[in-house]
Amino acid sequence: MSDTGSQNRPLGPIVANWSPPIRPQEDVRIGQYAQLEPLDPARHAALLYRAFSGHPQVWDYMPAGPFGSSSGFHRFVSDITKADYPKFYAVKDLEAGEFGGFCSYLRISPDAGSIEVGYISFAPQLQQTRASTEAMFLMMQWAFDAGYRRYEWKCNALNGPSRRTAQRLGFSYEGTFRQADVVKGRNRDTAWFAVTDTDWPALKEAFSLWLAPSNFDASGQQIERLGDLTRLVRVASDPTL
Numbered sequence: 737m738s739d740t741g742s743q744n745r746p747l748g749p750i751v752a753n754w755s756p757p758i759r760p761q762e763d764v765r766i767g768q769y770a771q772l773e774p775l776d777p778a779r780h781a782a783l784l785y786r787a788f789s790g791h792p793q794v795w796d797y798m799p800a801g802p803f804g805s806s807s808g809f810h811r812f813v814s815d816i817t818k819a820d821y822p823k824f825y826a827v828k829d830l831e832a833g834e835f836g837g838f839c840s841y842l843r844i845s846p847d848a849g850s851i852e853v854g855y856i857s858f859a860p861q862l863q864q865t866r867a868s869t870e871a872m873f874l875m876m877q878w879a880f881d882a883g884y885r886r887y888e889w890k891c892n893a894l895n896g897p898s899r900r901t902a903q904r905l906g907f908s909y910e911g912t913f914r915q916a917d918v919v920k921g922r923n924r925d926t927a928w929f930a931v932t933d934t935d936w937p938a939l940k941e942a943f944s945l946w947l948a949p950s951n952f953d954a955s956g957q958q959i960e961r962l963g964d965l966t967r968l969v970r971v972a973s974d975p976t977l
Contacts, residue, residue, distance in 0.1 A: 751885075754849075755883070756846035756847050756849065756883075757846050757849065757882040757883035757884050758846070758882055758883075759820075759821065759823075759844055759846060760821075760823040760841045760844065760851075760878070760882075762774050765825075765874045765878065766830075767830075767870045767871075767873070767874055767947075768830070768866075768870065768947060768949075769829070769830055769831055769865070769866040769867040769870045769947070770827060770828065770829065770830060770866075770867040770868070770870040770871040770874065771827070771828040771830055772825040772826070772827060772828075772839075772871060772874055772875070773825060773826055773828070774817075774823070774824070774825060774826075775813065775816075775817050775824035775825055775826045775838050775840075776817070776826070777810055777813045777814045777817060779826075780813065780826040780835055780838070781806075781809060781810040781813040781814075782806060782810070783834070783835045784809070784813070784826065784835055784836075784837070784838065784859075785803065785806045785809040785810070787834065787835065787836050787837070787859035787861065787862070788801075788802075788803070788809070788857070788859050791859060791860055794857055794858070794859060794860075795857070796895075797891065797892040797894070797895040797898065797919075798855070798857060799919050799920070800812055801857075816840075816855075821841070821842070821844055822840040822841060822842035822844070822854075822855065823840055823841045823842075823844070824838055824839070824840040824855070825838060825839055825840065825875070826838050827839060827858070827862065827867070827868070827871045828867075829861075829862055829865060829867035829868075830867065831865075831866070831867065832861065832865075832867070834861070836858060836859045836861050836862030836867070836868075837856070837857050837858035837859055837862045837868070837871075838855075838856075838857055839853060839854070839855065839856040839857070839858075839871065839872075839875060840853070840854060840855045840856075841853060841854075841875070841879075842854045842855060843888065846884075848885075848886070849883070849884050849885035849886060850884065850885065850886040850887075850888065851879050851884045851886070851887060851888070852887075852888040852889070852890065853872070853875050853876070853879075853887065853888070853889055854889070854890060856898075866947065866952075866956075869905075869943075869946070869947070869962065870947055872905055873943045873947065876905075876931065876936075876939075877940065880933055880936045880940075884933070885932060885933045886930055886931075886932055886933070887930060887931045887932075888928070888929070888930045889902045889905075889907045889928075889929040889930065890926050890927065890928050890929070891926070891927055891929075892919070892924050892925070892926065892927075893912050893924075893925035893926060893927045894925070895927075896976075899927055899929075899974050899976060899977060900974075900977055902927075902929040902974070903929070903963065903966075903970065903973065903974050903977060904962055904963040904966065905962070905966065906931055906935065906939040906942065906966035906969050906970060907929035907930060907931050907970070908929060908930060908931070908935070908970045908971045908972045908973075909927070909928075909929055909970075909972045909973060909974040909975070910928040910929060910930055910972065911927075911928055912925055912926065912927045912928070913925065913926045913928065927974070929974075935969050935970075935971070938968075938969045939966060939969050942962065942965035942966050942969065943962070943965075945960060945965055946958070946960060946961075946962040946965055
């Protein structure tokens with residue numbers, strides 16, 4: 737219920753029984769098609785370097801990379817995993833039996849109930865697979881199960897594939913922050929997207945329907961498109977798409 741202030745000005749609704757959620761943990765998450773595990777330089781760096789090799793475009797919109805050597809990539813993974821947060825996870829495609837990328841929680845704000853998924857780096861063999869979609873579902877599911885109210889996605893405004901992916905996954909477009917950063921010496925405008933806890937029940941059902949084995953034919957082709965299932969949940973669509 738909304739309320740009014742001392743001068744009869746509108747105030748936001750009271751968040752009943754609010755308590756800040758926990759921060760992401762060192763846990764392994766296993767789905768039907770994907771497995772997430774805390775990113776570990778010793779366990780994952782060499783495997784991921786091999787997956788990314790020959791695909792420098794993966795790093796076009798990222799703050800790091802591309803990497804010219806396995807040792808350089810290993811140092812990078814070691815550096816990003818030294819701190820407790822952001823919290824990085826390696827992604828394994830269970831059908832292929834291979835690690836093909838990593839992602840993270842960043843901008844983790846338990847007091848605000850807000851958390852961002854980002855630094856998503858998927859090699860081409862992981863992109864557009866059931867595993868890549870389920871990995872994003874597992875990340876989102878943990879956040880809302882933990883009690884977060886807001887789940888964010890931000891990307892370089894010029895990164896069309898990332899914008900399309902955010903919308904397909906059910907994120908609502910919230911605007912573009914102009915001249916938000918300088919990355920690799922270049923201007924970055926940042927497109928913002930988010931899912932809230934009020935969106936989540938319907939989105940969870942959409943993901944469950946899409947990920948069901950019955951949604952894929954004998955050749956593995958989808959029957960229902962996830963973007964069609966999430967369309968009615970989004971409160972705002974990306975005007976560039």
